[in-house]
Structure formats: structure tokens, C-alpha cells
Amino acid sequence: MPELPEVETVRRGLAPVLEGARIARAQVNRPDLRWPFPERMAERLTGARIEQLRRRSKYILADLDTGETLIVHLGMSGRMIVSGGEANRDMLAQFHHLHPAPEKHDHVVIDTEAGARVTFNDARRFGAMDLCATEALEGHWLMKGIGPEPLGNGFDGPYLVAAFRGRRTPVKSALLDQKIVAGLGNIYVCEALHRAGISPLRHAGRIAAPRVAALVPVIRDVLTEAIAAGGSSLRDYRQADGELGYFQHTFRVYGREGEPCQTPGCQGKIRRTVQSGRSSFHCPACQR
DNA sequence: CTTGGGTCCTGTGCGC
DNA sequence: TGCGCACAGGACCCAA
Numbered sequence: 001m002p003e004l005p006e007v008e009t010v011r012r013g014l015a016p017v018l019e020g021a022r023i024a025r026a027q028v029n030r031p032d033l034r035w036p037f038p039e040r041m042a043e044r045l046t047g048a049r050i051e052q053l054r055r056r057s058k059y060i061l062a063d064l065d066t067g068e069t070l071i072v073h074l075g076m077s078g079r080m081i082v083s084g085g086e087a088n089r090d091m092l093a094q095f096h097h098l099h100p101a102p103e104k105h106d107h108v109v110i111d112t113e114a115g116a117r118v119t120f121n122d123a124r125r126f127g128a129m130d131l132c133a134t135e136a137l138e139g140h141w142l143m144k145g146i147g148p149e150p151l152g153n154g155f156d157g158p159y160l161v162a163a164f165r166g167r168r169t170p171v172k173s174a175l176l177d178q179k180i181v182a183g184l185g186n187i188y189v190c191e192a193l194h195r196a197g198i199s200p201l202r203h204a205g206r207i208a209a210p211r212v213a214a215l216v217p218v219i220r221d222v223l224t225e226a227i228a229a230g231g232s233s234l235r236d237y238r239q240a241d242g243e244l245g246y247f248q249h250t251f252r253v254y255g256r257e258g259e260p261c262q263t264p265g266c267q268g269k270i271r272r273t274v275q276s277g278r279s280s281f282h283c284p285a286c287q288r
Numbered sequence: 289c290t291t292g293g294g295t296c297c298t299g300t301g302c303g304c
Numbered sequence: 305t306g307c308g309c310a311c312a313g314g315a316c317c318c319a320a
Contacts, residue, residue: 003313034296034316058314076314077298105298124297126314169291178315185313254313276292279311 002058002074004150004183005223009230010080011055014118017082018062021112022049029107033122034075038131044068045110045131057146057182061137069134071142075126085116147181150219155181157213164204164212171207172200172275175219184219187254188226190281192219194253194263199287200280201273253281261286 002010026045028037038044048064055061062070074080083099099117102109108120108129120127132140147163148154163180164171174180175189184192193200196218198211252262253270261268261283268285 006313034314073314075297076312122297123299124312124314126297167290173291176314187313277294278314 002076002078003185003188004055004058005188005226005230007058007060007074007183008055008227010074011053011060012230013082014060014080015053017085017116018050018112018118019052020050021114021116023047023110024113025109025111027109027111029109033107033125034073034128035130037129041129041131045070056143057149057178058185059142063134067134068131069137071128071130071132071137071140072120073128073142075122075124075128077124078120078122078127081119081121083117083119085112085114145179147177147179150181150183150223155216155219157216160216161209161212164207167204169204170200170275171198171202171204172280174204176278181219183223186278186280187251188219188222190254191251192222194282194287195222197263197287199284200275200282202288253283256281 023045026042028042031037044066045064048066048068051063051065053060053062058073060072060074062072064070072078081100098115102119103121105121105123105125106119107122107125110118110120112118120129128142130140130142137143148159160181164174167174169177171193172189175184175192176186178184190200192215196211196215198207198215256270257272259270261270263283263286266283266286268283270281270283273280273282
């Protein structure tokens with residue numbers, strides 16, 4: 001599920017529930033996800049007030065009034081499930097309980113004093129959580145070396161041209177490299193390269209500078225549109241249950257092997273290739 | 289330094 | 305209906 005737009009969608013869904021809320025209880029059901037949880041995580045969360053929710057790359061950051069920040073990564077299958085609270089209180093009241101029954105892979109459960117609950121569920125356990133002094137966050141080993149935010153000011157044509165210079169790796173891999181640009185994943189790299197007319201197989205350092213620079217606004221557009229789509233489905237979620245971050249999204253190439261290319265006037269067919277173990281989708285006719 | 293491959297884990301969908 | 309296999313939105317680690 002989670003690339004930058006999905007993480008941002010999750011953050012926006014959690015913000016009204018968590019920002020300004022005090023944690024009444026934190027239940028930690030196992031010692032680790034991808035890495036061990038920090039020492040005494042439940043105790044360090046309990047009683048803390050969440051000042052604000054931020055996002056950096058694919059990480060959700062919850063700044064606490066204790067001076068620490070909770071770092072959350074959703075991995076491949078992580079989900080944040082919201083229950084209780086104002087939005088669906090009436091619906092849940094008819095079932096005579098405040099929260100849905102616990103499910104398999106509910107690893108961390110956070111209750112707020114207002115009666116809302118956020119459950120971190122992650123079947124594959126590639127996700128992560130850590131606590132770090134807020135002022136030391138930028139030096140945290142998970143944050144260090146992450147490239148500029150693609151929707152921020154530090155990501156522009158000259159930057160990307162310089163980042164690609166001399167690279168022998170395929171542009172697909174370069175864009176997946178979080179050190180070059182933050183937050184892109186397999187889907188949106190495929191989508192952006194298609195819109196830019198660049199083959200994922202092309203070496204990053206062998207693309208003419210103007211074409212590289214043209215990738216920047218394309219990446220911005222793809223991500224912005226995806227966030228907008230996620231935002232609209234958020235409303236559906238809030239009245240239903242459990243699928244925050246899951247939204248229908250129409251991709252032009254991702255998962256469309258064998259289908260006709262949607263580029264106007266293009267007669268190509270979408271092809272799937274495997275690059276460093278991951279599927280790439282592109283149109284050999286209009287992506288060069 | 290860069291680069292490619294292996295690895296962690298569970299769930300799902302497909303062909304037989 | 306069961307079984308085995310390929311594959312899934314991430315990213316660290318290590319060898320070359």
C-alpha cells in the first residue's frame with residue numbers, strides 16, 4: 001500500500017483523531033516489527049500528548065509533548081485502523097461496543113483519552129516504529145541520508161540532473177533510491193516515467209538534461225493527483241471500517257501488462273519487465 | 289563510492 | 305478442494 005501519497009493520506013486521516021490528543025493507553029503485542037521496538041515503548045507513549053503529525057518521506061512522525069517523536073513506517077502491508085471517536089460513534093453504539101474485535105497482526109494499539117483508538121496492523125511486519133528525541137530526529141539513522149521531498153522546494157530540475165549525472169543504474173532504480181528523492185515507490189515511478197516518456201530501462205546518467213528536468217513536474221503531478229484521490233476516499237473510510245489508505249486509483253501502466261497504451265495516438269502495448277527483482281511496467285513505443 | 293542480489297514476513301491468486 | 309509457486313505498495317545489508 002504505502003508510497004508517499006498513501007502515507008500522506010494516512011497522516012491526514014489520523015491527524016484529526018491524534019493531533020492534540022493525549023494517549024491514555026498503549027498496548028504493544030510483540031517485541032518487534034522489522035526491528036525491535038524501542039525500550040519501554042508503551043510506557044513512553046502513555047500519558048503523552050501528540051502535538052502534531054508530520055510526514056517525512058514514507059515515515060509518519062508524531063511529535064509528543066515529552067520531547068520525543070514517534071517514528072512510524074508502514075512497510076509493505078502496514079495499516080492504521082481508526083475506531084471509536086466522534087466520526088463513527090453512532091454506528092458503533094448499535095453494536096454495543098466501542099471498537100471492532102482485535103484482528104490477527106494487530107501489533108500496536110493506541111487509545112486516546114477522548115476514546116478513539118488507532119491500531120497498527122501489519123501482516124508482513126516490514127513496518128517499523130521507533131522513538132527519538134525530537135531535536136535529534138534529523139540525525140536518526142532512519143532519517144539520515146534521505147533525499148529531498150518531491151513536493152518540496154529542494155527538488156527541482158538542476159538537482160535531479162546533478163543527482164543522475166554519471167549514474168549507470170537504470171532510471172527506475174535511481175528514482176526508487178530514497179537518497180536521490182524521498183517517498184517514491186514502485187507504482188509511482190512507473191507512472192511518472194510513462195508520463196515523461198522515459199523508459200525505465202534507460203540508464204539515469206544517459207538521459208539528456210532537459211528530459212531529466214522535465215521529470216520533476218511530472219513526478220509532482222503524479223503524486224499530487226494521487227494524494228487528491230486518497231483524500232476523497234478518506235471520507236468513505238471514516239464512515240465505514242478499517243481500510244484507511246486503501247483507495248481505488250487508476251494507473252496508466254502499473255498492473256496493466258498487455259493492455260493498450262493510453263498515450264494519445266500511441267499504438268503500443270504495456271510490457272512488464274523485472275528490474276532488480278521488482279516489476280516495471282512501461283510502453284516500449286512511447287517510452288524511450 | 290556505486291551497484292546488484294538476497295533477505296526479512298504473510299497473504300493471495302493462479303494453474304494444475 | 306488442495307498444493308505449490310509466483311508475486312505483492314519497502315529498504316537494509318553485504319559482496320563485488
